[in-house]
Amino acid sequence: MSKKGISQLFDVSNKVILITGGAGAIGSSIAKGFAKLGAKLIFTDFNLPEAQNIAHKMKIPATQIIVEHLDVRDQTQVQNVVKKSISHFNRIDILFNNAGINPRIKAVDIKKEIWEEVININLSGMFFMAQEVAKQTMIPNLDGKIINTSSLQGMKGAKGAAAYASSKGGIITLTKVLANEWGKFNINVNSIAPSNLDTPMTARVYSEKGSKEKASKKTPLQRLGIPDDLIGTVLYLSSPASNYVTGQTIIIDGGKSVS
Numbered sequence: 001m002s003k004k005g006i007s008q009l010f011d012v013s014n015k016v017i018l019i020t021g022g023a024g025a026i027g028s029s030i031a032k033g034f035a036k037l038g039a040k041l042i043f044t045d046f047n048l049p050e051a052q053n054i055a056h057k058m059k060i061p062a063t064q065i066i067v068e069h070l071d072v073r074d075q076t077q078v079q080n081v082v083k084k085s086i087s088h089f090n091r092i093d094i095l096f097n098n099a100g101i102n103p104r105i106k107a108v109d110i111k112k113e114i115w116e117e118v119i120n121i122n123l124s125g126m127f128f129m130a131q132e133v134a135k136q137t138m139i140p141n142l143d144g145k146i147i148n149t150s151s152l153q154g155m156k157g158a159k160g161a162a163a164y165a166s167s168k169g170g171i172i173t174l175t176k177v178l179a180n181e182w183g184k185f186n187i188n189v190n191s192i193a194p195s196n197l198d199t200p201m202t203a204r205v206y207s208e209k210g211s212k213e214k215a216s217k218k219t220p221l222q223r224l225g226i227p228d229d230l231i232g233t234v235l236y237l238s239s240p241a242s243n244y245v246t247g248q249t250i251i252i253d254g255g256k257s258v259s
């Protein structure tokens with residue numbers, strides 16, 4: 001590979017990335033990281049005021065970002081936001097499919113409405129986002145990178161996670177299916193499976209005094225993760241460095257899953 005090719009392996013400058021669930025811990029960390037790398041952002045969330053607040057604090061040029069209200073359960077909104085993004089930036093190069101919820105409820109207590117809500121957001125929402133971005137821009141452009149946020153729970157399950165872990169396991173399989181169908185269009189579809197992170201979503205897990213220290217000691221890398229620990233992997237899966245990688249799920253957990 002030429003020196004120029006090597007130097008561009010992790011280049012996402014001027015790439016257009018659409019982020020769902022951008023106002024959350026992980027989405028906002030990825031947005032800030034990619035903005036610093038010169039990417040153009042379509043920064044979306046169900047919670048528009050919070051997304052606007054975060055975007056304002058990022059202090060990036062208005063030409064580099066649009067902020068949109070997007071509820072991934074609503075197919076019309078999904079279609080419209082993708083359409084608007086393309087008319088604004090011409091294309092979408094990267095989809096960071098990330099919006100998700102995680103209500104922890106014992107299996108015997110889960111009501112149908114909660115089950116459907118989790119599946120609608122975490123699994124159907126990610127699928128229809130990917131479908132729309134692929135149809136409107138990535139397939140016609142014969143180019144694209146899709147990164148779905150799964151979870152280690154999607155591989156190994158956990159107590160209180162019947163709906164959540166099922167949705168995240170579904171994402172791992174969906175990633176493989178889409179990679180199979182869309183490889184011929186030069187679209188890479190991969191997912192990340194974070195775990196062991198210290199974020200608001202996991203606050204209940206670490207609510208007991210000393211539980212974070214205990215969990216850290218059990219982790220090969222001796223600490224809990226933070227959202228910024230995901231930036232490198234998402235960058236890898238978004239950039240030319242991963243051009244021959246598709247259908248894969250990368251665990252990011254400080255080694256917890258092998259301990």
Ligand SMILES: NC(=O)c1ccc[n+]([C@@H]2O[C@H](COP(=O)([O-])OP(=O)(O)OC[C@H]3O[C@@H](n4cnc5c(N)ncnc54)[C@H](O)[C@@H]3O)[C@@H](O)[C@H]2O)c1
Binds near residue numbers: 025027149197201
């Ligand atoms: N935090 C963790 O430890 C962890 C671990 C593994 C996987 N994940 C996954 O990472 C993703 C992001 O998690 P996080 O920790 O940033 O959570 P978070 O709760 O901080 O952020 C999630 C964001 O998604 C948004 N959202 C919720 N419903 C939506 C909808 N219908 N449409 C659009 N946006 C919606 C919320 O407004 C919020 O801003 C989720 O898919 C989650 O399951 C998180």
